[in-house]
Amino acid sequence: MTRRRTILELLDAALGAVDPRAAVARAIDRDGETVIVAGETYRPKGRIVLLALGKAAATMAEGAAEALAGIPLTGVVAGPA
Template sequence: MHRIDERIAEGPRRLLLDLLVAALAAVDGRACVARALAARPIGGPVRLVALGKAAQAMTEGAVAALGPAVRNGLVVSKAGHLDEPWLRARGLAVVVGGHPVPSAGSLAAGEALGATLAAPGEGSWLFLLSGGTSSLVEAPAAGLGLAELQRANDWLLGSGLPIAAVNRVRKALSRIKGGGLLSRLGGRPVRALAI
């Protein structure tokens, strides 16, 4: 409590900036994943799937903690958030999806995710999930195409609905949301870390 009193004495703006910096550090993707995997390591080969705006940072944390155990996988994020040469050098496929509205890249990411999960291989799965995944990776429900998904997402973003309601609609429009991926894992070991 004494430290907060000192910060307030320095000025409320300084306190707010210090709190912001501390909050951002607490959710730094690289550090969070590295800490989590150091505390509970994964043995053997690891197949990595990182999805969302923090996919790059989270992947860096996994590689820092697991090293060459990360054998292959998929990383999906938005444009400008990926170091593609670094990721590809580690055997990871890379797809750029659309955010905040799904794009053709989002559908390509959904196909790549399905192919990654169906590919034969040994090892545990490590899923790294962060904000933005719902628009970056998409596999539309039967009968829907990109145009319908985009219209629905545009409407949802402007609707003012609570996020739980938005996600219920998104789940109904998708083959992978709301647990749709679980059936594709075939009982293989999975660890999921989410920010």
């Protein structure tokens, strides 16, 4: 493997690690109807309320929505105009 290729692969891995969408999706796990967020276990009895604020709010909300697919969601997503 060339040095250039190694550097590009490292850069790609670093950018993937800080991707807000991927980071939120990784932090949420599912086991049937059980939702596990950062090690805490929840059994939602209805919809989940999602609150995402800041510059990365939209992409973070997308990651949560992907991880929580099939569970009704509601909430607020607010980022800079």
